[in-house]
Amino acid sequence: MNELDTLVDHARTAFAQAATPADLENAKALFLGKSGRVTELMKGMAQLPVDEKKARGAAINVAKQAIEAALNARRQALADAELEAQLRAEALDVSLPGRRRVGGGLHPVSRTLERIESIFASMGFDVADGPEVESDWHSFTSLNNPPNHPARSMQDTFYVDLNGEDGTPYNLRPHTSPMQVRYAHQQVKKHAALFEAAAKDPGVSAPEIRVIAPGRTYRVDSDATHSPMFHQCEGLWLGQNVSFKDLKVVFTDFCRTFFESDDLVLRFRPSFFPFTEPSAEIDIQFQSGPLAGRWLEVAGSGQVHPNVVRNMGLDPERYIGFAFGMGPDRLTMLRYGVNDLRLFFDGDLRFLSQFQ
Incomplete structure (x- = not known):
């Protein structure tokens, strides 16, 4: 070699x-x-x-x-x-059984919204829908909440880079009240002849406006009981003879039906909202169960302010009524015993599957 x-x-x-x-x-x-x-x-x-x-x-x-x-x-x-x-x-054991496709189901908040709509529908309320990107006039000014009003500070928080006809930027609606205003305008236009006849003759009854407005809303707020995106459901009943007593009866009946509890007690606390006068916070108290004895705030309410009635295209001298606003997310927490609002929006199937 x-x-x-x-x-x-x-x-x-x-x-x-x-x-x-x-x-x-x-x-x-x-x-x-x-x-x-x-x-x-x-x-x-x-x-x-x-x-x-x-x-x-x-x-x-x-x-x-x-x-x-x-x-x-x-x-x-x-x-x-x-x-x-x-x-x-990285070997795969192809002898293992495959993953089954499990059936889906409604989100717990969606279940609550359907329940709310069903209960109010049984009372003769319509369900209104509207845009989530709103004009300043619909979100604030029409609700007796003009520019620079201090009551805006916690609400006018999300805006988009687009201005309306009045030069003010559009916003992500902080409440579903704009849908009430839009719905009222639609009804006044739809039944114009009846409203005109009622305006000329006090003996003629015009159609009542009875509606709830559920939907997503947006505010800069995030903790265990608040979310930047949350749900709200507002209600409106306007007529020629609708009083605060009607509000108490309607909302008491709703709460007892929603929670399936006849021993539920309601309390109306004096408060302030620019779009109602007088105004009241609504608290509920369970007489039994883990929350028994505690007062829990669930809604805001009041007689619709004359300026708001006027902005809806109606005469506040002839049309009165009440409005309320509640949080379906909070009602869902109370109904199912959930103590952290953020769980509803995390998308964790381990949590959501419990409601299927």
Whole structure:
């Protein structure tokens, strides 16, 4: 065995002993690097006579090709071994049963909204719908809440880069009250002849406006009992002889039906809202269960302010009534015993599946 055959054998042995690609590259440098054995042999040809260079060069090239072939073979073997290890680590047991497609269901807040709509529908209330991006006039000014009014500070928080006809930017509605105003305008327009006849003749009764407005609303607020996006349901009943007593009867009947409890007690606390006068917060108290004895705020309410009635296109001297606003999210928390509002919006199936 000559010198070049021995060199090829040494290279094959070194490559075979390389356990990782990095080790293989280090072994390669010993034979094919700038200072490797093959490179040194090529440099040594400079001292050979001309007639020996051709034969020597050809022999060295044959040895170099054999070393490169051994190197590539070992590279492929290491790559195959790495792939095999990866496949073993990521192996799938195809004998396991597949995942079943489980049936979906309504979100707990959606269940509450459907329940609210059903109860008020039984009392003769319509359900209104409207845009979530609203004009300043519908969101505030029409509700007796003009620009720079201090009552706006907690509500006018989300705006979009688009101005309305009055030059003010549109906002993400902070409550569903704008839907009441829109609905009232629609009814006045739809039954214009009846409203005009009632305006001319006190003996003619115009149609009543009886509606609830459920939907998403937005305010900068986030904690265990508040969310930047939340749901609200507002109600409106306007007529020629609708009183605060009607509000108490309607809302008491709603709460007792919603919670399926006849021993539920309601309390109306004096408060202030720019769109009602007089105004009241509505609290409820359970007589039994884990919340027994505690007063819990569930809604705001009051007689509709004359300015708001006027902005709805009606005469406040002839049309009176009440409005209320409640949070379906909070009602859902009370109904199902949930203590953190954020759970409704996290999308955790472990939580949501409990309501299916």
